[in-house]
Amino acid sequence: MSPVASNPPQPGSTDPSVIRNFCIVAHIDHGKSTLADRMLQNTNVVASRDMQNQFLDSMDIERERGITIKSQAVRMPWQVDGQDYILNMIDTPGHVDFAYEVSRSLAACEGAILLVDAAQGIEAQTLANLYMAMEHDLEIIPVLNKIDLPAADPERYALEISNLIGVDPDDVLKVSGKTGEGVEALLDRVVSVVPAPSGTVDAPARAMIFDSIYDTYRGVITYVRMVDGKLSPREGIRMMATGAEYELQETGVYSPDAIPGKGLGVGEVGYLITGVKDVSESKVGDTVTTKNHPAEEAIGGYSEPQPMVFSGLYPIDGSDYPALREALEKLQLNDAALSYEPETSVALGFGFRVGFLGLLHLEIVRERLEREYNLDLISTAPNVIYNVTTEDGTVVRVTNPSEFPEGKIMEVEEPMAMATIIVPSEFIGAVMELSQSKRGQLDGMDYLSEERVEIRYWIPLAEIVFDYFDLLKSRTKGYASLNWQRDGSQVADLVKVDILLQGDTVDAFSAITHRDHAYSYGVKMTSKLKELIPRQQFEVPIQAAIGSRIIARENIRAIRKDVLSKCYGGDISRKRKLLEKQKEGKKRMKMVGTVEVPQEAFIAALSTDTDSK
Amino acid sequence: MLPEFVAPAVNGTDRTFSLYVHVPFCVSRCGYCDFNTYISPDLGPGASHESYADTAIKELEFAAEALEQSGVDPKPLHSVFYGGGTPTLLAAHDLNRILQRARELFGIAPGAEITTEANPDSLSFEAVGLLAEGGFNRISMGMQSSVSHVLQVLERTHNPDNVSAAAQWIRDASLDLSLDLIFGTPGESVADWHRSLDAVLEVRPDHVSAYGLIVEAGTKLAAQIRRGVYPNTDPDDQADKYLATEERLAAAGYRWYEISNWAYDPHHQGIHRSQHNLAYWRDQDWWGIGPGAHSHMAGVRWWNAKHPAAYASRVLDNISPAIGREVPDDEARLLEKIMLGVRLSEGLEVSVLRSQPEPDAQIALAETRRLADQGLIEPAALEDGRIVPTLKGRLLDDAITRQLAGF
């Protein structure tokens, strides 16, 4: 018996009843990419000899970090009992920063494989995505992976899963993406339990965009899940949220390479090429319909990406500013969630205030700018959005500490998040202590099993964005996993702390913190800067202040000796070259008032080194 | 061969011509030292204690020929300096032979200063006598400190008591004596440094060089500091000790004429300054003999192969031992002139700054006034067209250079 489909149905004319759309929900490193690779092989979509590991993770950064940033979809034929089926596997991003993208990928599916490492158990982000999948009414297929590992404990974790989703522990499939064991059975299970897509064949076309990717050669490639009707090449289409209209140049599916076809029909998953030039014109969650027979109602669930974390990005070499702008423009072609506007800093010069979905998003963007565009950047400490009400009742939206209004403040509202932490129960104390010190309020606690517990805290987003996750990891010996979601806001006693060099505010170092933490921030920054800024010819006071009140101070004493002398014989060049090196070094200095501050000092002072106190 | 522009820039001008002879041997390597020196007495053909003098003589002959072929008129030597390493590890007879050959090839100007460096325990009464007979008139001795725990950190092998004995021999032979000192060694207290100064003043040399210890990359000392065996040097400590040095030496009749150099000159006659070192600071010409030695003629700098064996094999094969050359451009030359001039009590001529194109000249002139306001250079000297660092400015001399050079 060969389960590989011999003469699979063609795109555009596939009977919805043989289509199965599913995704894999898994924590980083639990083996999603490996399992996907195995499925591609078992279905003969990729011949074994062409198999490159982690076929679906295409970007370097994704491969290195082992995370999926962008989702993709592959069409795989599979035969069960002589019947040909089409399995569309939609790869979902695995990180909280991309929760909206995850939700759109889930909305494109009828089923989800819950993939859990049989030696680790479920983690917080998986749990969050699992709940999201359940909210979307997806059929969940629980799977324990890596059963070949000696440390695997499938019985124990099957029990944990069965407690979570209420299935019989015996119904939890056990596979190994590495050896391939159980993978065919899993494919069969997808066919038998994932519902076929329902949709109306002769209704006006509606397709949901679950991803769009910028390709240098082809422009934007839009990934869609057909809900109703059919889309064919050369047809006029309309994006329902933006109203933009295009001509459909090509439709097709990935299997695994792009295969252009005659169209996409109900329930199918594939791509559209429209000549759209940047991904913001083809927005995730939007509905594609036809110009001639437009649908009345869009598929629900669309929303604009909301940046939650902001950071200033500045080129170390000021002359790279235009290059940075160009690079951001290019990245935006491929990242609709990225927003930015020009900003100037007294200390750092010209740069951009960039909005991100979260810290990972920030890191990825920064890394791509540095790596793919060869830019050396300074990024300021990330911050969230505050609503500050001044005495006369005006509300100021603050995305940058420098926008914090001067003078008397009525109240400051900060965004909150619901954080879910999963840890072995021995760390409950540590998690609670940390979360409380970060102004979190306990929302609830549930035992997943005897040893593992899920703890929920309502906690300021600013704290999460700052160093909460790093501290959580270090205090739980790396065992904790964290997920968070934006969840309302609260009024808090927040103040802006300024750092002054020789009486001048260094805008890049200003921070908005809770009053109780202002002092420690001030002490930390002033003492850090004292170490980082070289002595000048005059004394340089470093102060931390709330308004005009000084809360911490340090002094950089004037330099008294700045001369090297030794008998170099006649080697004058050596001494000259030392000076020339200093001259080069000078170029990396920024003047703050009359104080010379090396770039390195900015970078080091702004890096949130969590010396896990 | 030298570039064509050198001969006209040298001939018939008052540029002086000096000779440096490098001797790349030591008995052991001091922990702080990154000089081009080796403890093996035999590094190969032409590079052993015994054979080195002949190699050096051969390079001298090559130098004379090269100058002649480049059209540079012979000039008697304004000064000769043997440095190291430890030149006195070679037989006095060998040092004299090299000097004699230089005398034959170039001539030696009347009153020329002829110095050799020496380590206190590489000298003997007889050797000093022989060197005096050979024509040396000055010995520069590496004393560094008189405090034994400091000498230990520096890994100096000499016994502090040897210094005064050697000084006596030098005196007896009517040679001038200079002592080299290092301050700011890890573990050296201010009181320790005063003890070293006491010892110096007791010997009362004609000249003192005092250097703040530099922790050079790659030295044993650098590794020890990195590993925490010793604390790092402290610039404030070095500043204090420098000020103490100036105070003690000045009170005893010594006058600074370069940041690290003081001449015994109680009546301000300008005597006892090292003519050879001044030739470097004044941007004069010199030929450097020996491995790694640097030479300079009218803006052209070149240097020899660094390893003695590589150096010797080239010389013995009749190939120039020079392996690198640079002709610093105008900007680099200006930087050199500034950095050399502002180290001296005679100072840098303001005209040097004026000679650059505008607006740089105006900017540099404005900087001179700023430096005077900052108390880093002498206002009176500036009036006279010279830039002379004040005591505070001497400690911040590199900053003066940077400011004048516009960075």
Ligand SMILES: Nc1nc2c(ncn2[C@@H]2O[C@H](COP(=O)(O)OP(=O)(O)O)[C@@H](O)[C@H]2O)c(=O)[nH]1
């Ligand atoms: N032993 C074993 N290792 C596996 C298995 N599946 C994945 N891995 C390994 O687990 C790590 C993470 O796998 P990967 O597929 O990249 O996980 P992803 O982050 O979920 O995509 C890699 O080192 C894989 O080689 C498995 O079934 N057995």
Ligand SMILES: C[S@@+](CC[C@H](N)C(=O)[O-])C[C@H]1O[C@@H](n2cnc3c(N)ncnc32)[C@H](O)[C@@H]1O
């Ligand atoms: C060419 S060196 C050595 C001469 C001789 N071999 C000796 O050590 O006495 C001349 C002088 O430079 C100084 N010197 C050497 N290394 C130094 C360092 N790392 N820092 C400061 N001064 C140094 C010492 O005072 C030394 O006497």
Ligand code: SF4
């Ligand atoms: S004696 Fe002088 S040259 Fe030799 S190793 Fe010591 S400091 Fe260096």
Ligand SMILES: [Mg+2]
């Ligand atoms: Mg992966």
